[in-house]
Amino acid sequence: MRPSRSPVLWFFAITYAITGMGIGVLSYCVANRLPFNTWMPYAPYLTGTAPSLAGLVMLLWLYRLEGIRRLAVQFHPALLRQNWPVLAVCLLLPLGVAILTVKVAAMFGDADSPLSPRWLAKYLHVAVIGQGFLGAGIFEEIGWRGFALPHLQRRCSALTSSLLIGVVWACWHLQNCIALTPYPVFLDPFPWARWAVYVPTVMAYSVIFTWVYNSTGGSLLAVVLLHGAIDAPEQLFQPDPPAIPQLWLGLPYMLIAAGLTWRYGAANLSRRARVVA
Secondary structure (H helix, E strand, O other): OOOOOOHHHHHHHHHHHHHHHHHHHHHHHHHOOOOHHHHHHHHHHHHHHHHHHHHHHHHHHHHOHHHHHHHHHOOOHHHHOOOHHHHHHHHHHHHHHHHHHHHHHHHOOOOOOOOOHHHHHHHHHHHHHHHHHOOHHHHHHHHHHHHHHHHHOOOOOHHHHHHHHHHHHHHHHHHHHHHOOOOOOOOOOOOHHHHHHHHHHHHHHHHHHHHHHHHOOOOHHHHHHHHHHHHOHHHHOOOOOOOOOHHHHHHHHHHHHHHHHHHHOOOOOOOOOOOOO
């Protein structure tokens, strides 16, 4: 192991630096009026995969190949052998929250409910494959939970670690969203109201992810599936997503995160001891 006094800060810095490279590629294409298919399709691969790329860099820096071997073990299904209820929560909780949110919002006249069996049939495929192992789950979780969380939990409680990652995670998504707009400039006017709800929503996600991670003894397979499942309901509302206020989407997760904290305590957010690097 190579010593480092602030590995998580280095991880955050590298994550943002890689994302900045993606924004730079996109800005260069726009400024020089290059054809879209020249470089622009590749910019999201830098912005979207930045956390996992940074996590791999830090693991190699600190632990060399042994760090990659330990990372691979965290994807082994054996970690979930005694934790299948947690896996079920990972796959079904986001679907339940999405359906409940749309139904309640429809009751108050804020959105129609476009759910149908055809969309529901796509859910597990999108959660596991499209958004899990070929999307945001694998692109981000090697960094956020595979590297940052266990290193933060060496010095901080599970709740503090979750909230710190949640803030950085939310701010990183702002940078990522800017990179994926046709013209990557700062949003004007800035949507302060929406952002004020989005940040605590992502912090709530982070608490739930920590509960899953610690409850499964550090299973990255579980958190990748959870990440994919949280992103998957968006596919259920295509091509015309309902105009649901951001608060409707975030409030259920905030309540769940608060309940987990009350039930298990801030120290571990689980019946098991928190997983540390």
